[in-house]
Amino acid sequence: MRALLVDRSAPAGLRLGRAPEPEPAPHQALVRVAATSLNFGEVSIGLQQAADGDVLGWDAAGVVERAAADGSGPAAGTPVVTLGPGGGWAELRAVDTDLMGVVPDGADPGAISTIPVAGATALRALHRLGPLLGRRVLITGATGGTGRYAVQLARRGGAHVIASTGSPERHGAGLRELGAHDVIADPGQLTDAVDGVVDLVGGSQLVDAHAQLTEGGTLVAVGHSAHADETFPYGALFGDQGRHDRTLTTFFLLGCTGLARDLTWLADRVAAGDLTPHLAWRGSWDGAAGALDALLGRRLHGKAVLDIG
Structure with a gap:
C-alpha cells in the first residue's frame, strides 16, 4: 500500500512510498483511508521521535474494508472516523473498534477527519x-x-x-x-x-x-x-x-473509554452542519510537506487536511 513514510532525508522528513499492509488484531477493523487531518503534536514531536519508515497519523476518515474478526464495530462498507496512535497517513489502517465512529453517508471525509483529536479532546475537556x-x-x-x-x-x-x-x-x-x-x-x-x-x-x-x-x-x-x-x-x-x-x-484522550460513541455523535453534528470544522489547509498528500511547513510555522488557524490517494 502507499503511505507517507518518515524519511529524514526528504523535505519535511516525509516521503510518499510503499509500506506493508497492516494486519488487524481480532478487535480491529481494516479501514481504507480517504482523508487525514494533521495535529501539531504529531508533526512537532511525533515526527522527531519516529524512526525512518514509520507511518504516523492520529486522525483518519474512510470506509471499513474488512470488519473486525471478533464481531465488534461496524460492518464492511461503513463510512467511519478513526483515532489511533499512528497509521493514519496510509491507504489502509488497522483500527480498534472502540476508537471508531460511524459517519453518515455522503459526509465529506476531509471535514470528518478533523474530528478525532480536536473534536473529541474538546468534548472530553468540557465534560470535565x-x-x-x-x-x-x-x-x-x-x-x-x-x-x-x-x-x-x-x-x-x-x-x-x-x-x-x-x-x-x-x-x-x-x-x-x-x-x-x-x-x-x-x-x-x-x-x-x-x-x-x-x-x-x-x-x-x-x-x-x-x-x-x-x-x-x-x-x-x-x-x-x-x-x-x-x-x-x-x-x-x-x-x-x-x-x-x-x-x-x-487527561489522556487514548486513555478514555466510550470514544466510539463520542466520535459517532461528533460526526453526526459535523455532517449536519451543527459543528463547523475550519479547514485552514487542504490538498493531496503529495503536498504534505507544504502542510507540515505551514503548521509548524504557526501560519494555520484551524486544521490541515490531506486527501489520500
Whole structure:
C-alpha cells in the first residue's frame, strides 16, 4: 500500500512510498483511508521521535474494508472516523473498534477527519467542567482546531463562552460566529471570574487562567503549545478568598473509554452542519510537506487536511 513514510532525508522528513499492509488484531477493523487531518503534536514531536519508515497519523476518515474478526464495530462498507496512535497517513489502517465512529453517508471525509483529536479532546475537556448551562467558560488558544470545536461545543452546552486568542482583531469576528460571546487577548484581561477553563496553551496563560477561577471552578490543561513552564506564585493555590475547591486536571484522550460513541455523535453534528470544522489547509498528500511547513510555522488557524490517494 502507499503511505507517507518518515524519511529524514526528504523535505519535511516525509516521503510518499510503499509500506506493508497492516494486519488487524481480532478487535480491529481494516479501514481504507480517504482523508487525514494533521495535529501539531504529531508533526512537532511525533515526527522527531519516529524512526525512518514509520507511518504516523492520529486522525483518519474512510470506509471499513474488512470488519473486525471478533464481531465488534461496524460492518464492511461503513463510512467511519478513526483515532489511533499512528497509521493514519496510509491507504489502509488497522483500527480498534472502540476508537471508531460511524459517519453518515455522503459526509465529506476531509471535514470528518478533523474530528478525532480536536473534536473529541474538546468534548472530553468540557465534560470535565461539569454542567455548562449558565456558566462562564474560558477557552484559551481558541483559534486552533481543538479551540474552535471547544468554542462551539461550549456554546451548544449553554455556557457564556470567552475565547482567548493572540490576535482578537484578526480572529474576533470568526470566533463570535462560532459562538464566542467575548474575545480577549489573554486571561489577564478577564474582569469577572470564570467557572471553567479549557487551556490549550500552557505556560503563563495556564497560570493566569487558573487565577481567574471562581470557587468550585475547574481548569482542564489540554495543550502546551507555549512550550514553557507553568510556575505558580506563592499563594496561588491557597483555598481562601473565594478560591475554595478549585481544580486543575489533565487527561489522556487514548486513555478514555466510550470514544466510539463520542466520535459517532461528533460526526453526526459535523455532517449536519451543527459543528463547523475550519479547514485552514487542504490538498493531496503529495503536498504534505507544504502542510507540515505551514503548521509548524504557526501560519494555520484551524486544521490541515490531506486527501489520500
